[in-house]
Amino acid sequence: MPILAWIIATTLAGGILSVIAAAALALRAGPAQLPMLISYAIGALLGAAFLEILPHAIELSTSVKSVTATVLFGILLFFVLEKLVLWRHSHEEPGETHLPAHDHGRIATMVIVGDTFHNCVDGIIIAGSFVVSLELGIITSLAIVAHEVPQEVSDFLILLHSGYSKRQALAFNMLASAAMVVGGVFAYYALQTMHNAIAPLLSIAAASMIYVSVADLIPGLHKRRDFAATMQQALLIVAGIGTVWIVGYVAGAVANV
Secondary structure: OOHHHHHHHHHHHHHHHHHHHHHHHHHHOOOOHHHHHHHHHHHHHHHHHHHHHHHHHHHHOOOHHHHHHHHHHHHHHHHHHHHOOOOOOOOOOOOOOOOOHHHHHHHHHHHHHHHHHHHHHHHHHHHHHHHHOHHHHHHHHHHHHHHHHHHHHHHHHHHHHOOOOHHHHHHHHHHHHHHHHHHHHHHHHHHOOOHHHHHHHHHHHHHHHHHHHHHHHHHHHOOOOOHHHHHHHHHHHHHHHHHHHHHHHHHHHHHHO
């Protein structure tokens, strides 16, 4: 199957599946389930960044220092974007979203705009990964979808809390997820004539996954400090990393057939 077809299929399926799964979890699952999803997402993001994306970026780059410098720049960039409420608008757990009534409409709009931007960037990252190899594209898509589900749960709950109906919240999340396909297709054509941009793009992708995991998701896990919760979180993080390793191994075997 052509690379462009893989990009369209994974971004489309990833966006739709993450929104549907998030809506189902937001409406049926209790608050205790979201930290479990977040723990697994942390493992998937860190595993993809350190086991797959960074090694490929280093292989494609003429300098290891340029890769590490780009990652450092990316982390700073996402910090600034987060401060400007452009990258990630909220990762609050269910039941912790207490907004003043007059802020509901503004927060909901910010959620929709922020999610659209975020999904577009995710599509660009997925496309860049597929341009490098089928294996890396599949792994990156998996890690991004694993992160999208708990984020979309938070988005869905915020929209409901802001007065949107279940149907409206689902429709707006679906519309925002379409930006992932747009970003993926745009990046595919742009990278055909910009091969030198692939290594920096992968470095930025790794930076985004590291930043989201370490700066945003991991601190939320510290709210549960008992030993049993800590062990559960650690095991789920390891499971996320293990999933990336297994998918990488299988995808590599398939690609070599």
